[in-house]
Amino acid sequence: DAGVIQSPRHEVTEMGQEVTLRCKPISGHNSLFWYRQTMMRGLELLIYFNNNVPIDDSGMPEDRFSAKMPNASFSTLKIQPSEPRDSAVYFCASSFTSGFGETQYFGPGTRLLVL
Amino acid sequence: GNSVTQMEGPVTLSEEAFLTINCTYTATGYPSLFWYVQYPGEGLQLLLKATKADDKGSNKGFEATYRKETTSFHLEKGSVQVSDSAVYFCALSSGGYNKLIFGAGTRLAVHP
Numbered sequence: 001d002a003g004v005i006q007s008p009r010h011e012v013t014e015m016g017q018e019v020t021l022r023c024k025p026i027s028g029h030n031s032l033f034w035y036r037q038t039m040m041r042g043l044e045l046l047i048y049f050n051n052n053v054p055i056d057d058s059g060m061p062e063d064r065f066s067a068k069m070p071n072a073s074f075s076t077l078k079i080q081p082s083e084p085r086d087s088a089v090y091f092c093a094s095s096f097t098s099g100f101g102e103t104q105y106f107g108p109g110t111r112l113l114v115l
Numbered sequence: 116g117n118s119v120t121q122m123e124g125p126v127t128l129s130e131e132a133f134l135t136i137n138c139t140y141t142a143t144g145y146p147s148l149f150w151y152v153q154y155p156g157e158g159l160q161l162l163l164k165a166t167k168a169d170d171k172g173s174n175k176g177f178e179a180t181y182r183k184e185t186t187s188f189h190l191e192k193g194s195v196q197v198s199d200s201a202v203y204f205c206a207l208s209s210g211g212y213n214k215l216i217f218g219a220g221t222r223l224a225v226h227p
Binding site: 004031033042043045048050055056091093095097100102103104105106107108109 | 147149157159161164166208211212213214217219220
């Protein structure tokens with residue numbers, strides 16, 4: 001199994017530009033999570049989907065952030081316009097939710113630097 | 116609301132020393148508890164988990180026991196190695212959808 005795949009692995013952009021992060025979950029998983037990790041704030045859950053439907057986006061920091069999951073094998077996190085304070089590592093994770101206690105599997109992350 | 120508190124790092128140990136990283140939680144209902152590990156430059160990966168009270172999770176020499184009476188899930192290892200140097204996250208899930216709530220993470224550095 002290839003695991004969770006994220007692209008790009010590194011992104012450097014200038015303030016004001018649009019940034020799109022991509023995630024392919026593990027085949028057969030029905031839940032997908034986007035996290036952001038910074039030194040100051042630690043690991044934050046931004047949004048999660050179940051069966052391609054957004055369940056809770058209360059962690060999305062502001063309207064500049066949006067996420068979509070058009071099908072079971074693909075999700076995007078978009079920042080428009082980007083700002084220097086968005087610099088962080090963004091992780092995607094997936095799991096198969098059937099009851100409780102299931103493991104989330106994390107991708108390698110996208111390291112974003114906004115200049 | 117649900118929350119996880121773990122000991123602040125960094126924790127610095129010599130190889131073969133005993134490791135304890137404390138983790139306590141606040142949760143309604145009956146959460147599942149997890150320890151994840153993050154090696155430099157990588158994503159998080161599951162180290163061990165426990166889904167009910169008194170369960171012991173174990174993996175790679177690490178252990179943690181789900182203690183409902185003390186709301187704790189402390190991570191232990193009898194003899195650490197340099198390769199165990201990483202950041203360790205305690206987490207809980209409660210309710211549907213497997214949403215995880217993470218602690219702040221504890222950085223472990225093991226020296227030869």
